[in-house]
Amino acid sequence: MTTMHAIDVHSPRDSQLVGWLPTATPSEVSSALSTARSAFPGWAATPAAERGAALREAAAALRERANDLATVVETETGRPFASAREGVMAGVSTLEQYAELGPVHRGRSLLGSAVDFMVPEPRGLVVALTPWNDPVAVACGLLGAALVTGNVVVHKPSERCPHTGLLLATVLRPHFPAGVLQTLVGDGEVGSALVRSPDVDLVAHVGSTATGRAIARTSSAKLLLENGGNDPLLVDDDVDPAWAASQAALGAFTNAGQLCTSVERIYLHKAIATPFLEALCARAREWNTDPQPLVDTRHREFVHEQVSSALAAGASALVGGSVPDGPGAFYPATVLADCGSAMRVMCEETFGPVAPVQLVSSFEEGLTEACTGDYGLAATVLTASMENAQRAWRELPVGTVKVNAVFGGAPGGAAQPRGASGTGFGYGPELLDEMTTTKVVHLGVPRTRS
Structure with missing residues (x-):
């Protein structure tokens, strides 16, 4: 990553300049990762019910600002307001879903001569790289699942809709402790700097196959990729x-x-x-x-x-x-x-x-x-x-x-892409499993002193 520059966004409807934003500098990327890492122990130790309550409050705030988000999505991406609002409301529903599912996400136990507990724990620092075509719904899925399971997140929205990403951050961030959720504006350079960092535990990327493959070559973190398709x-x-x-x-x-x-x-x-x-x-x-x-x-x-x-x-x-x-x-x-x-x-x-x-x-x-x-x-x-x-x-x-239907599906559905389209569950209850890792505790019976 070299130096800061500006991202210009032009309206896809009339080509007029919507606005411009400076990209994150190398020091800002480093600071965001460091701040997130420092915030992780406290957030991971927060009771699951409290994390769920925070996510529920964030969903309510997003519902109140749905029209504002839809307007910005329409301005930046050209998606009609009604359709853009549907995407925002899908994001609200996703946050609400994870607010309920997160606190009851559980492991397993095995009973033999001793007891084995299989306990889900947060992975740590999650970098979320989200797309422009459904920016709010996709971001809410990744952010919601990561946060409710105790992870901290650094989010980089697509450079094609940076104002949308910043407004989403403005709505969601106040409902979480400082440093738990951060958003950086940037292009491929910023994204590359984030995924290359050894401090990152999981990279969740929704976007092109070319970018997904580049991430796989350069990141040592667990990867969650939903990439291109030729359906x-x-x-x-x-x-x-x-x-x-x-x-x-x-x-x-x-x-x-x-x-x-x-x-x-x-x-x-x-x-x-x-x-x-x-x-x-x-x-x-x-x-x-x-x-x-x-x-x-x-x-x-x-x-x-x-x-x-x-x-x-x-x-x-x-x-x-x-x-x-x-x-x-x-x-x-x-x-x-x-x-x-x-x-x-x-x-x-x-x-x-x-x-x-x-x-x-x-x-x-x-x-x-x-x-x-x-x-x-x-x-x-x-x-x-x-x-x-x-x-x-x-x-x-x-x-x-x-x-016999090109779109649709049951509530809470999940999917796992294959081949060049990616890897891992990108939504649904199974996404909570992706955002956690399992610790096995073998609990034996001690031999006491006679």
């Missing part, structure tokens, strides 16, 4: 094509395709290709009547490069596929037909509002294609066949398989 959608020939197209559009275009579990590639049975593509194009045109921008023009360039590469390789843009005129970072919902397995848009993460479709002649062929690639985050299967559904969830090498 397939497999459409069988026995489902209603209009319904399937609605699911595909929802998965590919929601939040302009900027969700970790967005639909990234579609394998469509050719028997229903015509009605499916007609319906998908209609849905895409509907989305384009009220478009949402990508986070910035740099990301738009990346998305368009993948689309252009596919078109050059023989794909057809049925809807969208071009950069619109005017300010901001808008990109249309795009439907690509005639896609092939070797195209970048089918084998890399696009993270934009693009629905690339590859035709397959059978469910088996589509499943084989869906099982390819280095990523292992999630996959969706649309089928009326229980046999095909059973086969798909057993064979797909991903952490989450969704059958």
Whole structure:
């Protein structure tokens, strides 16, 4: 890490300067880590019920400031206010969940000739590196689970939404002792300085695979990584094509395709290709009547490069596929037909509002294609066949398989990515296990003096 510089944030809607913030200096990074380490013994010794109560108060404060947070998220990332507020409220719910679950997080005991206690203990100093696409919800999950189990946290939000990260810190920090929760503004240099520190016990990172791999090369801490995905959608020939197209559009275009579990590639049975593509194009045109921008023009360039590469390789843009005129970072919902397995848009993460479709002649062929690639985050299967559904969830090498719904899940659900998509549980009750380590106490019977 060299020296401090400023981060400029421009509106993805009109390209105007939102504001700028100085990045943390090397001495500020060092001070934050030292302060957190000093605060750890006291916070770890705080009764679990008191830690849960503090988190509950923080959740209540966040609820009161939900509109303020949503406004800043919209300003920095372009996510519409209503959707941004949903993300904030998801963060509130997550904090409330961990406030309840944390105090009852427990170990096990084994009874033999002696007694073994397996006791969960906090890991220590957690560095949390969080993304821009759902900045409040993701941060609340990592921060909440870490804090309620007795860890101290240094949080670096994405440089694409630093004002959001600072406002979140302003809301949450007063409910914890000094030094327990700190937030640093910074880019990759600051993040790199944090994860390289030998004082750090756990690094929790949600973001790109490239950054996750860099962290794995340089950090000696336990790693909790949720990284990129190239989630397939497999459409069988026995489902209603209009319904399937609605699911595909929802998965590919929601939040302009900027969700970790967005639909990234579609394998469509050719028997229903015509009605499916007609319906998908209609849905895409509907989305384009009220478009949402990508986070910035740099990301738009990346998305368009993948689309252009596919078109050059023989794909057809049925809807969208071009950069619109005017300010901001808008990109249309795009439907690509005639896609092939070797195209970048089918084998890399696009993270934009693009629905690339590859035709397959059978469910088996589509499943084989869906099982390819280095990523292992999630996959969706649309089928009326229980046999095909059973086969798909057993064979797909991903952490989450969704059958007949691109989004959704039970409250308190958890997932564990595979391959290039990361490692460890990133949310749900199981995240409490990730944030703790187990101490085994072997309690034998002493021999007393006669």
